[in-house]
Amino acid sequence: MAKNNSMSKALVRRETIAGYAFMLPSLIFFLGFVIYPMVQCVFTSFFDATMNREDIFVGFANYIELFQDKVFLGSLKNTVIIVVVSVPVTCIFSLWVSSVIYDLAGPACSAFRCIFYLPVVTGSVAVAVVWKWMFNNYYGIFNYIGTNTGLIEKNINWLGDERFALGCIILILLTTSVGQPIVLYVSALNNVDQSLVEAAEVDGATKFQCFWKIKWSQIMPTTLYILVITTINSFQCFALIQLLTSGGPNHSTDTIMYYIYYNAFKLYRYGYGNAMGVVLAIIIAVLSALQFKMAESK
C-alpha cells in the first residue's frame, strides 16, 4: 500500500513538473510582456522620465498635472462618450442580429456571420482608408447621397467638423466591434437548452417571454464577457483616431489612448504618459468589476 502511495506521489510530482514545463513558455511571455510592463508603468508614472536622461522622482506630480490638463480631461470625456454609446449599442445590435440569424439554415447563418465578422479581420488601415474616402468632404459617398437626395443642403466635412467627427469615429468603431459579439451570441443562443424553451411554449409562453425568461438568463455569461471586452476595446480606441483625425478637429476626437501615445512617443514624456495609462487601467478595472458585480446580482 505504502509502495502504491509513493508511486502515485512520484507520478503526481512528474505530472506537475510536466504541467509547469508546458506552461513555462506562456508564463515567460506573460511575465515578460504583461506583468513586467505593468509594474514598470506604475513605477515610471512617479518619475519625470524622458529619452536619454536620468529619471527624476516627482511623486504624484504627474497625476496632479493630469487633472489640471484640459486636453486630458477632454480626452477622458470623449473616451467616456465613446464607451457609453458604443458598448450598449454594440451589445443590443449584436444580440438582435444574432437572435434573427441563429436559427437560419447553416449556410445562411454562416454567410451573415462572415459579413459581420469581415470588418474585424480586415486591417485597421484598410478600414480607415475606405471610411475616409466615404466621409470625404468633396467627393465622399455620404455627401453625394445626402446632397442628391436632399437630406443635406451642402457637403458636410464629416471628419473635419467637431460636431460630427466623434460620431463618425463611433460609427466606424461599431462596424468593427459587432462581429465578435454576433459570433459569440449565435453560439450561445444555439446552446440554450431547447427542452426548456419547448416546455415554456407548451405552457403558452410568447416568443418574447421565451427569450426574456429563458434564453436571456442562459446567455448572461456571454453577455457579461461581451460587455467587458467591448468596454475595454472602446476605452482603447486608438488606431482609428491616429489614422483618421489625429485627435482633431480642436481635440474633439482625442481619446486617452491617443493622448498617451502623443505624450509618450511624440513629446517623449514617458512618466506623464504612464500616469495616464495607470488612470486608464484603474477606470477599466473598476468598470469591469462593476459589470461582474451587476451580472452576479442578476
Add this chain to the structure above:
Amino acid sequence: MKKRKFMALALSCVMVCSLAACGSKDTGASQPAPAPAPAEKTDDSANNDNNADSQTPADTSADASQAADITLWTYPVGSWGDAATVSGMIANFNAVYPDIHVTVEYLDYTNGDDQINTAIEGNQAPDLVLEGPERLVANWGAKGLMVDLGDLWTDEAKSLIYDSVQSACQSNDGVFYEYPLCMTAHTMAINRDIFEAAGALQYLDEETGTWTTENFQKAVQAVYDYGQTNVGAVYCSGQGGDQGTRALVNNLYGGTFTNAEHTQYTADSEENIKALELLKSMDGINFDASIAGGDEVNMFCNGTFAMAFCWNATQEKNNADQGNINFDVLPMAFPTESGTPQLCGGIWGFGIFDNGDPAKIAAAKTFIDFMANDEKQAVESVKASNFWPVKDLGNIYDGDALMSEYAKFIPYMGDYYQVVSGWAEARTAWWNMLQQVGSGTDVKTAVEEFAATANAAASAQ
C-alpha cells in the same frame, strides 16, 4: 506510453520554436547590403574604378581595409527609399570598402520616428540615419544621442557647403550632428489649365514663378468666380506637409515663424495674424481639418483643388510618373507683398547614433564621406534623392526640363527654422491652431495660444 512521450516532446519543441520565433529580431524590412565586392575586377568593379580614383576621404576616414558591420536607416528621401537604388549605391561603396557591410532598413514618415525611438530605448539604435536637421540636430542631437561630426566638416567642406545649410546642421552651441547631402525648396503649384480658363494667369509671373499677395487674392477670386469653388485648402488634420501652410501664412505679409536666433516662436506677429485673417476671408480657400498635406496633393492631382500648397519637384515627378496628373502643373513661389518669397527648405543628410563602438562610428563616417563627397558618387547620391546638392556640383540635372524648371526656386530658400527647441510640440500646436481658426475661433486668440504653447515647449527644453 512511448507514443505519448514522443508527442509531448514534439509539442514542447513546437512551443519552444514558436517562442523563439516570436523573440527573434524582425528583419523583414531589412535589405541586406550586397556582399563585399570581390577583389578581382568584374565589369561592375571596373565601372567603379572611377569612384575609387576620385575618392577623397576626409582625414578621419579609415583606409579601405576598415572592417565593420553598420546599419543605415533611411527615410524615403526620393529614391533613398527604394531598395534597388540604395543597393546599387552600396555596391559602389563596397567596391572601395569591401569590408564595411551596410544593412539598410527603410522607414516611412508615418512610423519612422516611432521605430527609431523604440530602437533608441532598446539600445538598438541604427548606426546611420538619413534625414533632416529637425530630427538629427534639434531632436536626437539635442538629446545627446548623436555623434559630433565636426571632423567631417573640414575647412574645405565648410567652404563648399552653403552657409544656410551649414547653420541648419549644427546645434545652437556649434556641434555638427548632420552631414548634408541634398536640399530642396518647397513650393506651391497651380493647375495652369484652370487658371488659364479663368483668366487668372494675368496675376502671376510665369517666368519667375512669383506673385504678389494682392494678385494672389485676385487670382483666387477669378478661379472661384469661374466655377472652381474649391480653389485651395489650408489643410490641418495633422502635421503632414505642414511646411506648406507655414510658408503660405509667413509669406503673405512677411511674417516669420521664429526669430533669427531660433529661440522663440514669432507666429503671433501682426503679419501672421493679418495673413490668417485674409485666408479665412477668401472665397475658395477652405480651412480643412479632415485632410493633411498628402491628401491635398492627391486632391490637387485629381482636380478637386486648383492649387496645392504642399508641393515640390519630387511631388510633380512622382505623380507624373504614376500618371496621376492630366493637366499642366505650374510651380509657384508663395505670394508675398515684397516680391521676394522666403520658401521653406528641406535639407537631408546623414547623422550617426553614438552606439559606443568607435569602429562602427569610423565606418559610418567613411560611408558618409563616400556618399556625400566622392566626386562621382555624390552626384549619384543627390540624384537619387530627386533634390539638389548642398554645394556646387555643377548642373547635375542637365537636360532634365522638370528639375531645371524647379531650380529657379532654390535661391528663394529662406531660414531653416525647424531646428528651434520644442519643435515637436510646436508642430502639433500649429495645425491645432489652424483647426481653431477654421472653426471660427478669433484669429488673434488662436495664434496667441499657439505661441504660448510653442514658446513654453521651447523654454522647457
